[in-house]
Each structure stands twice: as structure tokens, then as C-alpha cells.
Amino acid sequence: MARIDHIRDLAPNVRELTLCLVEPGPSALHFLAGQSIAVEILLPENQSQTVRYYSLASPSIQSTRFTLLLSLADQGVGATYLFQQSEGATVQFQGPHGIFYLQEDKSQQILFIATGTGIAPFLSMLSSLLNNATTIPVTLYWGLRSERDLYYQAELQALADQYPCFSFVTTLSRAHQGWSGATGRVTELVARLPSVDGLAVYVCGHQPMVNEVSQILREKGDCPIYREQC
Ligand SMILES: Cc1cc2nc3c(=O)[nH]c(=O)nc-3n(C[C@H](O)[C@H](O)[C@H](O)COP(=O)(O)OP(=O)(O)OC[C@H]3O[C@@H](n4cnc5c(N)ncnc54)[C@H](O)[C@@H]3O)c2cc1C
Numbered sequence: 001m002a003r004i005d006h007i008r009d010l011a012p013n014v015r016e017l018t019l020c021l022v023e024p025g026p027s028a029l030h031f032l033a034g035q036s037i038a039v040e041i042l043l044p045e046n047q048s049q050t051v052r053y054y055s056l057a058s059p060s061i062q063s064t065r066f067t068l069l070l071s072l073a074d075q076g077v078g079a080t081y082l083f084q085q086s087e088g089a090t091v092q093f094q095g096p097h098g099i100f101y102l103q104e105d106k107s108q109q110i111l112f113i114a115t116g117t118g119i120a121p122f123l124s125m126l127s128s129l130l131n132n133a134t135t136i137p138v139t140l141y142w143g144l145r146s147e148r149d150l151y152y153q154a155e156l157q158a159l160a161d162q163y164p165c166f167s168f169v170t171t172l173s174r175a176h177q178g179w180s181g182a183t184g185r186v187t188e189l190v191a192r193l194p195s196v197d198g199l200a201v202y203v204c205g206h207q208p209m210v211n212e213v214s215q216i217l218r219e220k221g222d223c224p225i226y227r228e229q230c
């Protein structure tokens with residue numbers, strides 16, 4: 001069981017929840033960066049339960065507190081239930097689960113590709129890589145809709161300033177006039193990659209995006225592609 005310690009609204013439909021483990025349950029959460037937990041969701045109509053998976057966005061060394069990123073864009077039962085919870089509320093969960101975590105091959109350059117809250121596992125993976133003093137080039141392509149949907153830009157820029165091996169591109173698919181950054185869907189960035197030689201690619205977010213990115217990469221050549229199944 002975990003208690004919601006802090007709620008932060010990052011964008012109109014995106015909320016960051018910081019949770020703290022409470023008894024009964026494990027006294028520490030041991031997970032690999034990129035893994036997720038299954039959160040118990042109480043269904044309103046008949047008070048029965050279901051589960052929804054959420055990626056752990058915080059560093060994997062932080063074992064009693066962890067962070068989730070939620071998108072309410074779909075207005076589904078899981079996200080709606082979690083958005084209704086206040087600080088101090090408790091949630092039940094199982095896990096960690098999943099095989100979406102950093103692979104050991106150190107000879108590859110890493111490319112993370114995300115849309116929306118699909119950034120969550122990559123935040124944890126980035127912490128692992130950068131805290132372990134990686135020298136492998138790591139690039140993040142992140143697709144969001146418009147300026148109002150932007151979040152974590154300052155944090156990512158701070159990492160890029162501190163760690164020369166890390167760079168990122170945030171691309172807006174519905175940018176307004178005056179946005180000087182990249183525009184278009186994240187798939188357009190992938191299509192412009194000159195080559196996939198030496199790349200290990202991790203993809204997370206909308207399932208159609210994951211499929212399209214995989215297809216574009218395969219047309220360019222052979223590289224490992226690790227996909228989170230939504
Ligand atoms: C391993 C894993 C990790 C994940 N990590 C994250 C994460 O970090 N952050 C995050 O935001 N999400 C994450 N997800 C997705 C998350 O688990 C949920 O699937 C997501 O929050 C949507 O669930 P929901 O219950 O809110 O929506 P659901 O109620 O399941 O609805 C899903 C979609 O179906 C539509 N729908 C539902 N019922 C109907 C109906 N009767 N008729 C027509 N359409 C309908 C909804 O509008 C919505 O578009 C992850 C998923 C997996 C598998």
C-alpha cells in the first residue's frame with residue numbers, strides 16, 4: 001500500500017503523483033528503471049476493482065518514495081479514479097512488473113522515443129544512466145501536443161547542461177505561432193534519422209505511435225527496438 005504524499009499538476013491533463021510506501025506491505029520497493037506497478041482501481045458503478053498499470057517515473061534507488069505520471073486525456077476509469085484521489089489517500093498496488101528496462105549492451109547509443117506520459121519510464125532510465133556516469137550518447141525524442149502540454153522542460157534542459165552525453169528534442173504536433181522548437185509528430189523526427197546503425201531504441205506511449213516508429217526504424221535497418229506494450 002502507498003500513500004499519496006504530493007500531487008502536482010504538470011499540464012491540463014497530466015498529473016504527477018508522489019507516493020510513499022506504508023504498512024502493510026513491503027518496506028522498500030525494489031524495481032528496475034522502466035518497470036511499472038499495477039494500481040488497484042475502484043470502479044464507481046458496483047464498487048468492484050480492476051487494475052491499471054503505471055510506469056515508475058522516479059529513480060530506482062529511491063525505494064520508499066516513488067513517482068507516477070498520469071494522463072487524463074482519455075477520461076477512462078483508471079485515470080479518472082486516480083485524479084479524484086487527494087493527498088493523504090492510500091492506494092493499493094502490486095509489482096513492480098515488466099520487462100521494459102535498460103538492456104546491458106553498452107556498445108549501443110540509446111534513443112528514447114515517447115509521446116505524452118510515455119516519458120515516465122524514460123525519466124527513471126535517464127536517472128539510472130546518468131547517475132551511473134554513463135558516457136554512452138543518450139537522446140530523447142518526446143512528442144507533445146502544444147505549448148500548454150509542455151512539462152519537465154527545465155529539468156531535462158538541466159540534465160542536458162550537466163551531462164554532455166544527453167540531449168533531447170521536444171516536438172509539438174499542434175504548436176502555435178511563436179514556438180521556435182521542433183514541430184510535427186515524433187514519428188517525423190524518427191523518419192529523419194540518417195541511420196539506425198549502433199542505436200538501441202526504446203519506445204513508449206500511444207500504441208499506434210509505438211507501431212509506426214517500429215515500422216520506420218525497420219525500414220531504415222537493423223537495430224534493437226524495445227517497446228512498452230500499452
Ligand atoms: C506497462 C504499462 C505502463 C503504463 N504506464 C502509464 C503511465 O505511466 N502513465 C499513464 O498515463 N498511462 C500508463 N499506462 C496506461 C494505463 O495503464 C491506462 O491504460 C490508462 O491510464 C488508461 O486507463 P483508463 O482506465 O483511464 O482508461 P480505460 O477506461 O481503460 O479506457 C481506455 C480507452 O478506451 C475508451 N473507452 C473506455 N470505455 C469505453 C466504451 N465503453 N466505449 C468507447 N470507448 C471506451 C476510453 O475513452 C479510453 O480512450 C501504462 C500501461 C501499461 C500497460
Ligand SMILES: NC(=O)c1ccc[n+]([C@@H]2O[C@H](COP(=O)([O-])OP(=O)(O)OC[C@H]3O[C@@H](n4cnc5c(N)ncnc54)[C@H](OP(=O)(O)O)[C@@H]3O)[C@@H](O)[C@H]2O)c1
Nearest residue numbers: 071073115116117118143144145173205206208209228230
Ligand atoms: N508504459 C506504458 O505503456 C505507458 C506509459 C505512459 C503512458 N502511456 C500511454 O501513452 C499515452 C500518452 O497519452 P498522452 O495523453 O499523455 O499524450 P497526448 O497528449 O495524447 O499525445 C502526445 C503526442 O502524441 C502524438 N500522437 C498521437 N498518436 C500518434 C501516433 N500514432 N504517432 C505519432 N504520434 C502520435 C500526438 O500527436 P497529435 O497531436 O497529432 O494527436 C501528440 O503529439 C496514453 O495513452 C498513456 O496511457 C503508456
